[in-house]
Amino acid sequence: MDITTLTKLAIPILIIIVYTVNLIKGMQQPKLNNGIIISLLLLNMAIILSMFFINTTNLIMISIILTSLISSLLLLNKNIFELAVKILKMDLQWDDIVHRTVFPMSLYIFINPIIYFTMNGNLAIFLNGALDAFNLINILGFQLLLFIFAFMGIGFGTRRSLKQCINRLGVGAPKILYIIFGLVGIFIINFLVWELPIYLTDLISPQIKNAVVNTLINQSYSVDSAVQAMKEAIPSLYEVIIMVVVVGVSEELLFRGALQPRFGNLYTSLLFSVLHFQYLSILAFVNVFLISYLFGIIKNRTNTSTTILIHMIYDFIAFGGLYLLYNII
Secondary structure (H helix, E strand, O other): OOHHHHHHHHHHHHHHHHHHHHHHHHHOOHHHHHHHHHHHHHHHHHHHHHOOOOOOOHHHHHHHHHHHHHHHHHHHOHHHHHHHHHHOOOOOOOOOHHHHHHHHHHHHHHHHHHHHHHHOOOOOOOOOOOHHHOOHHHHHHHHHHHHHHHHHHOOEOOOEOHHHHHHHOOOOOOOHHHHHHHHHHHHHHHHHHHOHHHHHHHHHOHHHHHHHHHHHHHHHHHHHHHHHHHHHHOOOHHHHHHHHHHHHHHHHHHHHHHHHHHHHHHHHHHHHHHOOOOOOOHHHHHHHHHHHHHHHHHHHHOOHHHHHHHHHHHHHHHHHHHHHHHHOO
């Protein structure tokens, strides 16, 4: 097994873990909780041992080993768990088996940028591990996993009915004014990240401006490479529409609907950002994080349906524009 195969298994394994702990919680058998904790500790140890038999970079090996150790500490030590929860402003309880297990295991998602930087592969967006794997089938396959994860994570089929899950995920009537506010906010964030530094440094010094412009050019080169791959992979406007609808629904149900009420906006936005690291750019990472955080604020004031529509509309503007640019202009 190589590291690419291992990363492809990460999300399905996490779904199985989440379903299992929800099932045990629904059975109301606290005696089984220790069995779950021991199983996850053994899984962490197995992951550590596997690093010595997988052909990968030293950076990835060290990152995975450290992540496994930190995950184990969170599983075992109540004080460390509660300190992390307090710092990150989460609504997680040590005595809740779902909270106690999902938080430590979610740490593995943060390895995604390291995998991408060192191996040009991406745990989440491109399942085949490269930009040329960008296509509708890959996207739909991964988004289906996120959709399942959202429902399994909150207990569908184990301790909640479908109606209860829909209520828990925050599905309701969208708020039109907040949709407008969200779209305007996204464009303001894009301006602040990519354009404002040029204007500000121009007021200070031409030399500083040139340095900032060069930095932005270098950062945007990685973004342009990813965008070019996306352009070439979008064969029809019909597929663009399918993609933006599926992505908007699945990602918002998972991040804003399932995760944010428990993990908080900060940690949820960090997870969202590291799962969208295909641009190989720190500024793009900051841009995605700020947009995600904005979505989180809107979710707290409205519901998940509102952020779903904002997400879909913005993606359609972006990817629909790419389609028109590549196929018409």
